[in-house]
Amino acid sequence: MKLPIIAYGDPVLKKVATDIAPDEYPNIKHLVADMFETMYGAKGVGLAAPQVGMSMRLFVIDATPFSDDEPQLEGFKKVFINARILSETGEEWPFNEGCLSIPEIREDVYRKSDLTISYYDEDWKHHQADFNGLAARIIQHEYDHIEGKLFTDKLSPLRRRLIEKKLNDISKGNISVDYRMKFPAAKKGR
Structure with a gap:
């Protein structure tokens, strides 16, 4: 099932997400499948649970489009799951990044090239792995979401001021996207 994506x-989107336990989410594979379906429907390469309104430490990625x-x-x-x-x-x-929660805005964001991360997969198996290049970047971007950060937070104050009107328009729903979204400042009854 495609879920609505939460808008800027x-x-x-600004809250640090909480860890989850297997007994709290016995149907985690169903949620993961819904998140992948939502991400693919919006033509994304990553999606974090806060972007679908759930403040939990979960994100999915598929970097195949960058192959x-x-x-x-x-x-x-x-x-x-529960990544650190x-x-x-x-x-x-x-790298010029975008975000499904911030459609039509793309900006150059600087990130380190390599990372080591600890996480659980959907079968609750623990992993510790190293990633680099675009894989590391996508992971860092999605990881920021579970830390309550957006790529726009990494921009200079001047750059943020220059896109402020666009960000406000997104929040109000004054944007056209081809996937379902929830807009926090949209006028009711529209």
Whole structure:
């Protein structure tokens, strides 16, 4: 089932998400499937639970669309539960990022090239793994969501001021997207 994506301005996107336990979410695989369906329907490569209104430490990624740039990303599809980034190293490099919760805005964001992360998959198996390049970037972007951060938080104050009207329009629902969204400041009855 495709879930509505929460738009910029909703408090759930700025809240640090909480860990979850297997007994709290016995149907986690169903939620994961819904999140992948939602992400694919919106043509995204990552989606975090806060973006569908759930303040839990869960995100999904499928970096396959970037396999032309990095062939090792073909079929790179993962689920991250209760993730913790243990280290971020390497050179910071810019990449033009976007976000399903902030449609039609793309900005260059600097992130470190390598990371080590601890997480559980949808079968509650623990992993500790190293990622680099675009895989690391997608993970960092989605990880920021469960930490209550958005890519726009990484922009300079000047850059944020320049896109402020667009951000306010997104929050109010004054935007056209081809996927379901919930807008925190939309006028009722529209």
